Amino acid sequence: MKDPAISTLDNIPQTKVPGTVRLVDLNHTLNDPLNWAPRRKLLSTICVMAHTFFKGLSTSSIYAVVVPLSKETGVPVKTLNQGTGYLFLLLGWGLLFWQPFALRYGKRLTCLLSMLGTIATCLWAGSISQYAGWRWVFYVPAILLSAVFLFVLLCMEETNYFREYTGSATPEEYELDHAIPTSDSTIEKQGSIQRAASRPSIRIGQIHASKKSYWQKLSLWTPKPGPGFLQTAIQSLSFLSWPVIFYAGFSNGLYLIWSNLLNGTISLILTSAPYHFTTSMVGLSYLSGCIGVILGGLAFGQVSDWLALKLARRNNGIMEAEHRLWPFCATMLLVPGSLLLWGIGAAHGIHWFALIVAFGLVAFAVALSVSISVNYMVDTITLVMLVRNTMSFAMGYGVTPWVQGLGVQNCFITAAAVSIVTSTMAFVFLKWGEKFRECSAASYYNLVDKRAG
Structure with a gap:
C-alpha cells in the first residue's frame, strides 16, 4: 500500500532534471x-x-x-x-x-x-x-x-x-510558472500581477486534529511510519554513486580539513618559541576564527543570492544549481594563500598577528564552502556530512606525522598545492554539473517510485 503522504507523486509530472520542487499546501x-x-x-x-x-x-x-x-x-x-x-x-x-x-x-x-x-x-x-x-x-x-x-x-x-493528503488535484493544477524575468524593468512592470497569475489553484485536503497541549508538544516518543533503519542507511549510502552528491561532500570536507590542519597545529606553534602563548591566549586566538565564520556566513548569504539571480537572468531565466558554485573561485585563492602565510610565517617566526589573520581567513573560507556545498545538495545533507567527516578523520589522524615529517613550512606549502589542485574540481561541475544531474535522473525517480510504492 502506498504511503498516503507521498502517493500523489504519481500525478505530478516529472522534470528532466531532479531538483524542481512544487510547493503544495496539503x-x-x-x-x-x-x-x-x-x-x-x-x-x-x-x-x-x-x-x-x-x-x-x-x-x-x-x-x-x-x-x-x-x-x-x-x-x-x-x-x-x-x-x-x-x-x-x-x-x-x-x-x-x-x-x-x-x-x-x-x-x-x-x-x-x-x-x-x-x-x-x-x-x-x-x-x-x-x-x-x-x-x-x-x-x-x-x-x-x-x-x-x-x-x-x-x-x-x-x-x-x-502529512496525509486527502484532497484531489490534477497535474495541471500543480504546474508552476518558473520563468524568471530577464531584466529589472520587467520585474517592476509586472509586479504583483505576475505573482498572482503564477499562483496555481489547488484543492486543499483537510485534516481535522485538536490542538496539542503543552505536555503533548513535549512528548519524547513520537514514532512515525516509514522505512526501517537498515533500509534508510543502505539507501543513503547508495547516493554516493551520484557524482553531484559525492562532490558536495568532497568540497565541504576539502575546506574543513584545512581548518583541521590549523586546529591541529595552533597549540603546537603558538605555545612554542618565539610566541610562547599561554593556554588562555591560544583560546583567545579562536576569536579570529569566530569572526571569519560570521563574516563568511554573512557574505555568502548576500552575494550568493544576488549572483544566482544575475546568472539566471543571463541564462534565459533558468537558475541551475551550479550557479551556487561560483563563489568557490574566491576560496581557491584565499585558502592556499592563508596556508602559506600560516606555514611559512610560523617557520620564520613572523609576528603572531599575521598567523591570527591567516586563521581567520581559513575560517572565512570554510564558512563559504559549507554554505555552498549545503545549498548545492541540501536534501542529501547526511551524505555530505559523511564524506566530509571521513576526510576530517584522515586529516586528524595524519596531521602530526605530516608536520613532524616535513616540518611546518614544507607541510603547509604541500597543503597549499593540494588545495589549489583539488579546488579546481569546482570548474568540472560548473561545466558538466547539469549533465551529471541528468545522468542521475533515472535513479532518482526509481527511488521516488520505491518510496511511493
Whole structure:
C-alpha cells in the first residue's frame, strides 16, 4: 500500500532534471510545523541553534589545550590528534544510525540523547586526572550543555509530522510558472500581477486534529511510519554513486580539513618559541576564527543570492544549481594563500598577528564552502556530512606525522598545492554539473517510485 503522504507523486509530472520542487499546501491543521505561528517557529529554531552551537563548542574545545594536556597526562600530541580524527569519523558515519532514528522516532528525542551523551563524556574526560588546569576545558562545556539541555527539554517541540493528503488535484493544477524575468524593468512592470497569475489553484485536503497541549508538544516518543533503519542507511549510502552528491561532500570536507590542519597545529606553534602563548591566549586566538565564520556566513548569504539571480537572468531565466558554485573561485585563492602565510610565517617566526589573520581567513573560507556545498545538495545533507567527516578523520589522524615529517613550512606549502589542485574540481561541475544531474535522473525517480510504492 502506498504511503498516503507521498502517493500523489504519481500525478505530478516529472522534470528532466531532479531538483524542481512544487510547493503544495496539503492541510491547515495547527499541529503541522509548516503552519506554526512565527513565534513558535522562532523558538524551535533557537533550540536547534543552541543545540548545534554548544555541541560544537564541546567537541572542539580540546584543540586549545592539546599541548598542556599532553604534558600533564603523558599522552603524545600525535595520539590526541588521532583521537580527534576518530571523533570526526564517528560524527560522519554515526549519521547512518542517527538520521534514520531521528526520522522514525523524532528529532527532539535525538537532540536530547546526543546532549546527554556529550555531557557525560565531558564530565568523564575532566575527571580522569587530578590536574585542575585543563580539565575545566571539559567541565565548562558540560555545565553549559546541561543548561541548554534543560532549555531544549522544556521548549523544543517535535517537528516530525506525518502529512496525509486527502484532497484531489490534477497535474495541471500543480504546474508552476518558473520563468524568471530577464531584466529589472520587467520585474517592476509586472509586479504583483505576475505573482498572482503564477499562483496555481489547488484543492486543499483537510485534516481535522485538536490542538496539542503543552505536555503533548513535549512528548519524547513520537514514532512515525516509514522505512526501517537498515533500509534508510543502505539507501543513503547508495547516493554516493551520484557524482553531484559525492562532490558536495568532497568540497565541504576539502575546506574543513584545512581548518583541521590549523586546529591541529595552533597549540603546537603558538605555545612554542618565539610566541610562547599561554593556554588562555591560544583560546583567545579562536576569536579570529569566530569572526571569519560570521563574516563568511554573512557574505555568502548576500552575494550568493544576488549572483544566482544575475546568472539566471543571463541564462534565459533558468537558475541551475551550479550557479551556487561560483563563489568557490574566491576560496581557491584565499585558502592556499592563508596556508602559506600560516606555514611559512610560523617557520620564520613572523609576528603572531599575521598567523591570527591567516586563521581567520581559513575560517572565512570554510564558512563559504559549507554554505555552498549545503545549498548545492541540501536534501542529501547526511551524505555530505559523511564524506566530509571521513576526510576530517584522515586529516586528524595524519596531521602530526605530516608536520613532524616535513616540518611546518614544507607541510603547509604541500597543503597549499593540494588545495589549489583539488579546488579546481569546482570548474568540472560548473561545466558538466547539469549533465551529471541528468545522468542521475533515472535513479532518482526509481527511488521516488520505491518510496511511493
